[in-house]
Amino acid sequence: MDDVLRQGVEIRLTVNGRKHREVVEPRLLLADFLRQRLGLTGTHLGCEQGVCGSCTVVVDGETMRSCLLFAAQMDGSGVETIEGLADDPDRLHPVQQAFWDHHGLQCGFCTPGMVLTAKALLEENPEPSGAEIREALAGNICRCTGYVFIVDSVKAAAETMASNAPRGESP
Amino acid sequence: MSYRKQPKLLGARVRRVEDPRFLMGKARYIEDIELPGMIDAAFVRSPFAHAEILSVDVSEALAVPGVIAALHGQDLSGRVKPTVCDAISDGWQSSEFPALAIDRVRYAGEAVAVIAADNRYLAEDGAALVDVDYEPLTPLASVEAAQEPTAPLLHKGWKGNYFYRDRHAGGDPDLAFSNADGVLEIELATRRHGGIPMEGRGCIAVYDPIERVLTLWSSTQIPHLIRSELANCLGLPENRVRVIAPDVGGGFGPKSHLNPEEVAACVLAMDTRRPVRWIEDRREHMLACFHSREHYHKARVAYSEEGEVLALSAEVTVDCGAYSVYPWTAALDPGMSLFIMPGPYRIRNFRCETLAVATNKCPYGAYRGVARSANCLTIERAMDAVADALGMDPVEVRKRNLIRDEEFPYTSVSGFVYDDTSLIESLDKVCAEADYEGMRERQRLAREKGRLLGIGVVTFIEQTAPAVDEGVPINFRYDSALVRLDPSGSATVQLGTHSHGQGHETTIAQIVADQLTIPLDQIRILYGDTQQTAQGIGTFASRTAVVAGGAAHIASGQVRDMLAERGAHLMEAAAEDVELVDGRVTVRGSGTRGLSVAEVARATYYHPELFPFGWSPLLEAAGTFDAGHGTYANASQIVLVEVDPETGAVEILEYHIVEDCGRMINPTIVEGQIHGGVAQGIGGAFFEELIYDEQGQLLTTSFMDYLIPGPTELPDFRISHLETPSPTSPNGIKGVGEGGAVAPYAIMAAAVQDAIRPIGNVFVNELPLTPERVLGFVDRAAGRTDREARRSG
Incomplete structure (x- = not known):
């Protein structure tokens, strides 16, 4: 064996x-x-x-x-x-940037999993509601933040990604 | 030429400077560190809660290809000192906590042996083959079992199964009870749970036999304190022991202890001359990372018809598990309870007896809001019980008992000198923010439709950066900062504390930036390496912003004065005529641009000939700040919940918080700390419970059966701030790390009780409020009236 x-x-x-x-x-x-x-x-x-x-x-x-x-x-x-996702802090993915801008992390341990899960959500649903964000992240535990600023971060990333999207694609 | 005046950074919502490495997956946590020749350790843990060890055989394990070394308790006996962490009290009984159990195991999960191998997979293969022969003993798996007259004694020379018993009294409780209009009795329990950071514990031990230096990398909040006890256990001078805490994936208290596994890893490293890494898995963490929060309180409350609480008499029992842990001792929670229970109220007669019971459970350690959450539960539930007994509103009862503004500084019945806080203002403000009257009206309308809405209200005061001068092996009053300006005019600040999510690389830099008037990106904050920082204490107890922030403020103020003196000399001005503005030393009112910090720094380091002989060419200062017994933060909270009487589920509809942590360095970070603390408190209020069976077996060893709140369990918290500066700390800062975790137990118990009131009166007194417990309270409410909270004749 x-x-x-x-x-x-x-x-x-x-x-x-x-x-x-x-x-x-x-x-x-x-x-x-x-x-x-x-x-x-x-x-x-x-x-x-x-x-x-x-x-x-x-x-x-x-x-x-x-x-x-x-x-x-x-x-x-x-x-x-x-x-x-990024190899330079000046060229972060919009989800990473939003987590930075909205204090979406504290100790940072859960952050890579959160960022990848949020990115996957936004690729599937570009305009999620707060409840949809919480549902999508329900399998990711963060012990530091209480999730409020994570939800804010994902909302902000959605807005950035929508405004970056080529014209005519978003409804 | 004009330049923009640098805005003051204290109080600014500065984005965290440390974030990119975490966002990009480039942080260095303990498990991310690779050292040449490193091997992995895996521990063999006791399957019994209480047993004699008859023999340990590691020969089969050593035969596994790739297994390099094995150690068990007898190997360390006489070679490594066990940890003895004693409180200084007549009611204390001493005990020994060995790195590996020697002849007896006292909790399921206690480390018995350790295997080191080329990788963790092989180390676990080896550990599975270690043959330990046990003779099981009677397990003492509860406070009651440990206190049975026939119970075996857990430690040598003891006269009963307790670490510590003590009492405290102030005023004349007996007289107050006999004169009271009413007396009520309550009993409360908060079940065992813990901090449970997402990154478990871990370490890497490295021994350099030529320099005779032992280095321990550890996922710890307290590198200096670890160094001291490690040196003591191993018989090494502290200048040959270096502790490095890298990025730490959450602390919350569980990482503020010396772990026995770390001592064993050091011995393995010294024996094998290889770096030895130990990274626990989640099951080990649940079994053996020190637990918290298991309090049992009985309280009697005397009150007047006007709703004034006249006296409080309490018995506090804490299940402290098998060993006294370093550096806190097993007196941590029970000792603190002796003094903090009266909280923010004008209670002049108080008596408390406390007992730290030893049981066959995992040892008991620190968790965010040590002793505070359980004591807040008791005093706040007492206020609610008085309100119910008199038919008063819970807000009104609190207002009648809160310390009034004009009474500060207020000496409490237990001897705390509370300085400026905003107790009544915070309660008024949270009532306004939550529209408390409107919320009561909405509750009434919902009840008419058969919905069970409940409201909870809590006010508390919290000693932050606390320290006590008596009874403890180490007094934590101060911390340190070294501020060093280099020839380019940028600053390096080395702290004695550690940051593991709190954002100190940003907040401490904000403080220093204001002192030196240089931009934030010219300041680097370092910490976590005992070889590179001044003696420090660590990060816990809501202390770092106060003590390390204070130390950094003081040290950078000294460097600012050195710059001003040297700049004045270079400009041939009097030192008192110059000032530091926007990174330049200028002569006040001269209209000239003066010299930049960089110009002065470069001249100081590289052109000593420009200065009088004997002036130091070093622009650096070491500062400490002694916070005495601490600063006093406060908060008020209101919650609205809905209870489903069919399922026992509780939904949090609204959560309003008004907090006052004094002057805020960075409001966004303050809010993050509050969010996280409240989230953990909600975990303890509803979900988290480390359940032992009667044999002392832990039943909750995974995240499938120990539930941590996820995004769908928690609401959006609504926070507003008050800023009542501390009169004692630099910049008026108070601590905020723990505050959020203090109130949720009390507030959720109150809200659930209030919700089921239409069914009947019941006193909600046991947490966590799992659906099963909520249904139990619903049943009792339906069956009979409140039994615990009664007005005695």
Whole structure:
């Protein structure tokens, strides 16, 4: 059984637009793969039970919990992490910028998961109500903020993204 | 040439300077640090709440490929001192808390052995193969079980299962009770829960055998205090121990302790000469990161027909678990309760007895609003009970008892000297903001339609940056700041405190910017490394804005004076004739532009020949601020809830807050602190409970069964501010970190009771108000009238 566990599985995947070919143990979690193998430590582990949402990443366009996925499952997939959103504080994604402008974070630990979940929401629903924002973020726990300024941040990001959108696209 | 005058930054809603690294995923939390040769540790934890350890066999674990080392309690016995954290009191019983249990385990989850391996997966494989032979003992899983006459004693040499018992009295309670128009008795319970930061605990220990320096990276709020006790446990001088707290993913109190796991990791690092990392998982966190909040109160209240509370007599029992923790001791909550219970009210007769019971549960530590939330619950529920007994409005009863403005400074019955606050003003203001009269009318109309709306009102006073001079092993009155101006005229400020969400890289810079009159982006705030900062205490107890903010204000004021003196010399002016404005030293009224801070700094460092021989070329100062016994913040809150009597669900319809933390450095950050504190308080009021069974097994070890409020459970809070400056702290600042967490237990209990009043009278006295408990209160309300809160003849 030990031998099976330690046998490598070869995977090819794209992370934040970069192609990787890696050999991984079958039991290696996607979160640990991203953090330890690729050095992408912006993906945080808050519970390792799939509840808190801190480890949220985007896999093939869907937000997923990287603590509940094995790296070996990612063969052929495209993964986006928080590091893929911006590489310069002067060129933040509108969601990141809005969190900065509206004090949408305190300790910052849940923030990458929050930002990725909010971004996914706004891509699907560009004008969410406060209740829709809270519903969309219901799987992400923040222990610091009480969520008020997070909701404000997401509303502000929606406005920025709407005004940045090419004319004629938004209703 | 003109330039814009730099606006004063104290009080400005400045955007946080530290945010980009968090937003971009580039922060460095403990688990993000990679060191060459690093190995991972995993702990073997006791499955029993109480047992003798007969033997520990690590041979199978050591045989796992990749496992490098193993330690258990006997390996450390005699080599590492256990933590002994004693309160100084006649009613105290001392005990030892070993890093790894030696011959006995006292709570389920206690660390028994540790395995280090090439990675955590392998360390956990090894830990699963450690064979521990236990002889189970009677588990003492509750205050009652621990106090049974036949209960085994938990620690050597004890005469009963308690860490601490004490009493305090002021005035003449007996006389007041005998003369009162009415006396009522209440009992209250807040169940065990905790801070539960999103990032668990963790550390990396590194030993350099050549320099003989031990470095511990730890996710901690208190690096200096950790250094002191680590050095003590390991027998090292403190100049050979360095503690670094990197970015910390939430503190809230649980990260203000020395963890036994950290001591064990240090020993592993010294033995293996490899960096050893320990990152707990959530299950370990729930089992072994110190819990809080388990209070049981009994109180008798004497009152007059006018609604004045004449006397308060209370018994406070806290389930403190298995060990006394560093640096707080097990007297933390019970000791504080002896003094804070009368709160903001003019109660002149008070008696309190307190008991810290030892049980076979996880040790008890600090959590945001230590002892305050439970004591606020008791005194506020007492006010509500008096109001009900007399048929008065709860706001009116509070107004009759609150300390009046003209009475400040007010010496409380327990000896606090409360200075300026806005107790009555805050209550008036929150009533206006919430339209309290209108809210009562809406409640009446809703009740006519069969809806159960309830209103809760709370007022409290909170000692922020508190310290006591007696009874404690460490007195936390001060903190430190080193302010250093470099030759380019930019400033580096090193704090003895730590920031883990509070935004001190911004707020402390705002204070320093006003002193040095340089732009915010020319100021860097550093903290968290004992080798780079002056001795400090840490961040907890709503203290950093007061003590570190005060220290930074004082130290940067000294640097400002040095700049002025040197600038005056360069301009051949008298020091008293120059001033620092907008980053320039100018001669007052001269109309010239003077010299920039950078010009003066460069001249000072690189051209000492321009100054009299002997003038220091260093533009730096170390400052401390001693806050004495602290500053006094206050707040009033009103909540409107709706109870569903079929499901027991409670919906928060409105939550109004008027807070007064003195002068605000940054109102946005103040609001964020309040939001977060109230959210945690609501968690404790409705959702969060660490439930042990009779065998001392924790039943709530995941976020599936320990519920933390999410975005859909919490309302939009409506906050407004009052600013009554502290008369004692620089800039009039008071603390605000904990305030939000103080009131929700009391306010939600009041609101739920008020909501179910149409069904019947019941005294809501036990939290959290889970649907099950709410339904229990609804049933009791329907079946009979209030039993606990009664007016005695």
